[in-house]
Amino acid sequence: MxxxxxxxxxxxxxxxxxxxxxxxxxxxxxxxxxxxxxxxxxxxxxxxxxxxxxxxxxxxxxxxxxxxxxxxxxxxxxxxxxxxxxxxxxxxxxxxxxxxxxxxxxxxxxxxxxxxxxxxxxxxxxxxxxxxxxxxxxxxxxxxxxxxxxxxxxxxxxxxxxxxxxVNFFVAINEDHLKAAGLPIPTDWTWDEYLDYAKKMTKQDGEKKRYGTYFHTWTNPFVMLALANQAENNYLVTDDGKSANITSPALRKSLEIRLQAEKDKSATPYTEVISQKLNYRPQYFNQDASMIATGTFLIAETGGTDKVPATFKSVFAPIPKLNKEDPTRANISxxxxxxxxxxxxxxxxxxxxxxxxxxxxxxxxxxxxxxxxxxxxxxxxxxxxATPSPEMIDKASLLNFLKNTVMVQAKTPPAYSAEVEKMMQEEFDKMMLQGQDIDKTINTAQEKIQKLVDANQ
CATH class of the missing domain: 3.40.190.10 (Periplasmic binding protein-like II)
Structure with a gap:
């Protein structure tokens, strides 16, 4: 045995x-x-x-x-x-x-x-x-x-x-501009507070003019700013892939943010961004904009490169919340x-x-x-x-962002997402460049994208 x-x-x-x-x-x-x-x-x-x-x-x-x-x-x-x-x-x-x-x-x-x-x-x-x-x-x-x-x-x-x-989305801010405006480094803020910061850091008098912020041309996340870091349904199509998500309150808020920044003249005008084919790197590093929503891939560059030396110190903040009571979240990709x-x-x-x-x-x-x-x-x-000017990167605010932010990954987008984003971008451009009202922008985009979703079921 x-x-x-x-x-x-x-x-x-x-x-x-x-x-x-x-x-x-x-x-x-x-x-x-x-x-x-x-x-x-x-x-x-x-x-x-x-x-x-x-x-x-x-x-x-x-x-x-x-x-x-x-x-x-x-x-x-x-x-x-x-x-x-x-x-x-x-x-x-x-x-x-x-x-x-x-x-x-x-x-x-x-x-x-x-x-x-x-x-x-x-x-x-x-x-x-x-x-x-x-x-x-x-x-x-x-x-x-x-x-x-x-x-x-x-x-x-x-x-x-x-x-x-x-790639975790966060906000990079010019510390000199922040101090000049008498503002603290944000650690817990809403999009309304972000717009307020942008207004206070905008400077349109004197020889060197600048805007408080710059929004780049990517549909994702700059057309869907307040939507992208939601815990669920954080894309232009719902998580289950069955519905367009343009009527989401978070998407409406995203469009309102862009319109308000244009009205306040606190963001680089969208017409200039498009006509001059502007890029976020020069806008930030040349100090034409005081802060940008961007990804953590930019961290090393804020310490300068051989071709673009760092001329100011950058501090970092989480992506703003939709509502004050929401947890601090950031989309991760x-x-x-x-x-x-x-x-x-x-x-x-x-x-x-x-x-x-x-x-x-x-x-x-x-x-x-x-x-x-x-x-x-x-x-x-x-x-x-490893950067030429490590003293220009504020490690403390970076660690605060990384340690105190809930990272949210978007669901895998549908294979036809390029068409979805193209449709959304077309209606967004009509709103920003031709004065189309926000309700028509949302309703038209919802209808077009829903038809696309249905055709792909």
């Missing part, structure tokens, strides 16, 4: 060991060469090592400013059997990058890893079969996605990429690293995206990762210390 028990136990133990052996470390911190093709590691019969595999990583980032040379160096040091070739125009223009990626896919150009600035861009390309599901790779490495990452990339039950930097379905080196591509979204972002030291196991204060210290 004992022998029989021992034999059974041995079988169970052996099976458990074999199961564990099938999983590599899921932390991304060990040199496991996870997902690497055995052929790239094995030596041939003659004893010589196989040639390294080169994978192409398509991105929009300025490679020099974002220290992708360090990323390449550190990854290749840890994975000598994989070489990285970054493909980028280097202009930080994610919109133009998407056009080039789509053209490359249509023409059959070789791509391995594609970086997208949002999950919206990912889901728009899944139906076309452009991207490879990575569920099998996650399972092979025993990676439990929700235990590892703060932002989900799931679409229709499958994962089509890993989240890179975490990320860029996404996906694998091309046509890649000839999918396993090596997965090795790279897993490493980059964990260790790589820490090495890069430019952004806050979506990786839950990252030490947030350590990340901030590294980001700040």
């Amino acid at each position: 004992i022998k029989k028990w021992m034999k059974s136990s041995t079988i169970v133990l052996t099976a458990a060991v074999m199961l564990l052996a099938g999983c590599s470390s899921s932390t991304g911190t060990k040199d496991t060469n996870a997902g690497t093709n055995a052929g790239t590691k094995a030596e041939s019969n003659e004893g010589s090592k196989a040639e390294p595999v080169t994978i192409k990583v398509h991105t929009w980032y300025n490679l020099e400013n974002e220290k992708f040379d360090v990323v390449k160096q550190e990854f290749e040091k840890k994975h000598p059997d994989i070489k990285i070739e970054f493909v980028s125009a280097g202009d930080n223009n994610a919109t133009e990058h998407l056009k080039k990626v789509d053209l490359a896919a249509a023409s059959g150009e070789e791509m391995d890893v594609i970086m997208f600035s949002s999950q919206t861009s990912v889901v728009q390309r899944v139906p076309a079969g452009m991207l490879e599901p990575i569920d099998d790779y996650l399972n092979k490495e025993c990676i439990k996605f929700d235990d590892e990452y703060a932002v989900s990339t799931q679409d229709n039950g499958k994962y089509y990429g890993l989240p890179g930097k975490s 990320s860029d996404v690293l996906s694998i091309s379905s046509k890649s000839k080196h999918k396993e090596q591509a997965f090795t790279f995206i897993r490493w980059f979204t964990t260790e790589g972002l820490m090495v890069q030291g430019r952004n806050i990762p979506s990786w839950k196991k990252a030490n947030m204060e350590e990340v901030l210290d590294k980001i700040i210390a």
Whole structure:
């Protein structure tokens, strides 16, 4: 009986060991060469090592400013059997990058890893079969996605990429302008108070004129400011995907914010933003606007760059609330690293995206990762210390924002979200540029988008 028990136990133990052996470390911190093709590691019969595999990583980032040379160096040091070739125009223009990626896919150009600035861009390309599901790779490495990452990339039950930097929306404010207006750093405020701050920091007399704030051209989140950080139904379509969400009180408030700022002349006029094709970076860093609602990807830049030195100190505040009694919330998103379905080196591509979204972002030291196991204060210290002028970044207000804000992720947008946002933007432009009243703007957009939703059911 004992022998029989021992034999059974041995079988169970052996099976458990074999199961564990099938999983590599899921932390991304060990040199496991996870997902690497055995052929790239094995030596041939003659004893010589196989040639390294080169994978192409398509991105929009300025490679020099974002220290992708360090990323390449550190990854290749840890994975000598994989070489990285970054493909980028280097202009930080994610919109133009998407056009080039789509053209490359249509023409059959070789791509391995594609970086997208949002999950919206990912889901728009899944139906076309452009991207490879990575569920099998996650399972092979025993990676439990929700235990590892703060932002989900799931679409229709499958994962089509890993989240890179975490983008939390907050407000960056010129400390000099704040002090000159006699205003404290906001830690808990509403959109009405935001507009009041903007009015008080606006200066239209003297040689150097400025507006209290600047709103950029993106539909999401700048047309839906007060909607984007709601706990539920925080997009132009409801969470269940069955209804347009334009009649939401939070969307109405978002439009009222934009109209009030125009009336107060406390925001850069929308006509100028459109006609002059203004960009938020120069508006803030040239001190043409005192504060901007933006993403945490801007943190490093507030400490200056080699080309744009920091000339003032930035402090940071949470995105304002819709109502005073609401908790302080911020919408959270990320860029996404996906694998091309046509890649000839999918396993090596997965090795790279897993490493980059964990260790790589820490090495890069430019952004806050979506990786839950990252030490947030350590990340901030590294980001700040790596800038030319670390003293220009107020760490205390940054930490206050990160520690005291409930991060809310929007539900994965529908595959037709680009059409939804185009329809909303058209009605918004009529309101801002042609004087269309707010009720007609809301009702027309609701009707148009509902028809689109119904057609896609």
